[in-house]
Amino acid sequence: MVQKPIIIGVTGGSGSGKTTVSQRIYESVAGHSVAMIQQDAYYKHSDLPIEKRRQINFDHPLSFDTDRLLADLQKLSDRQAVDVPIYDYKLRNPSAETRHQEPKDVVIIEGILILDDERLRDLMDIKVYVDTDDDIRLLRRVERDIHERGRSVENVFAQYLKTVKPMYHQFIEPTKRYADVIIPEGGENSVAIDLLVTKVRSVLKHEG
Numbered sequence: 001m002v003q004k005p006i007i008i009g010v011t012g013g014s015g016s017g018k019t020t021v022s023q024r025i026y027e028s029v030a031g032h033s034v035a036m037i038q039q040d041a042y043y044k045h046s047d048l049p050i051e052k053r054r055q056i057n058f059d060h061p062l063s064f065d066t067d068r069l070l071a072d073l074q075k076l077s078d079r080q081a082v083d084v085p086i087y088d089y090k091l092r093n094p095s096a097e098t099r100h101q102e103p104k105d106v107v108i109i110e111g112i113l114i115l116d117d118e119r120l121r122d123l124m125d126i127k128v129y130v131d132t133d134d135d136i137r138l139l140r141r142v143e144r145d146i147h148e149r150g151r152s153v154e155n156v157f158a159q160y161l162k163t164v165k166p167m168y169h170q171f172i173e174p175t176k177r178y179a180d181v182i183i184p185e186g187g188e189n190s191v192a193i194d195l196l197v198t199k200v201r202s203v204l205k206h207e208g
């Protein structure tokens with residue numbers, strides 16, 4: 001067991017391959033315990049009726065309960081357990097349940113706006129930006145939102161043009177400058193992922 005966990009932040013636009021890259025890192029650090037935390041779990045609760053919740057800008061930093069995410073990450077960094085919220089995409093609100101997370105050697109925090117907050121950035125040992133062309137990300141998102149999040153094509157297109165695209169350019173893409181590593185083309189870039197994994201293993205060896 002390492003003294004202090006190594007915290008890896010993985011960001012990029014929606015559909016860039018953040019989850020895939022995080023999963024690859026997760027699978028590669030066998031022998032160490034790993035926790036995966038998703039920023040999406042920390043969307044704020046809204047009392048608005050469902051019709052109005054559909055209009056929320058889910059790509060703006062203020063849509064997230066960043067103070068809670070920060071507190072949880074700080075606790076994991078201090079080797080304390082946390083109760084991570086669970087988000088319901090269909091209801092567009094956090095569910096009533098939480099997920100108990102014990103402290104681990106490696107903590108992977110993944111999400112579109114994790115590098116936007118300086119306090120979160122300061123907790124991370126390695127910051128990764130997954131860089132994938134906008135058109136590819138949009139195609140992936142259409143497929144995912146229809147099949148997994150119960151959305152219509154019209155809804156996905158309207159949301160993309162109204163909030164997803166402008167917020168990406170205003171808030172997400174500018175955080176690329178804070179990344180230690182930029183991975184082009186997401187989850188199938190095995191060279192970049194191998195380099196990253198080598199770095200993670202070397203930090204763990206040093207700490208252990």
Ligand SMILES: Nc1ncnc2c1ncn2[C@@H]1O[C@H](COP(=O)(O)OP(=O)(O)O)[C@@H](O)[C@H]1O
Binds near residue numbers: 187189
């Ligand atoms: N390099 C890649 N080539 C092809 N498909 C990919 C690649 N990276 C990710 N994907 C696929 O694209 C979709 C979105 O990837 P995901 O990792 O969920 O993105 P994000 O977490 O950034 O929204 C998934 O279906 C995933 O399997």
Ligand SMILES: Nc1ccn([C@@H]2O[C@H](COP(=O)(O)O)[C@@H](O)[C@H]2O)c(=O)n1
Binds near residue numbers: 058164
């Ligand atoms: N109720 C919600 C909450 C979030 N979104 C979208 O999810 C995207 C972030 O997740 P990724 O896995 O794609 O990174 C973000 O772009 C939000 O627009 C949503 O559509 N509805």
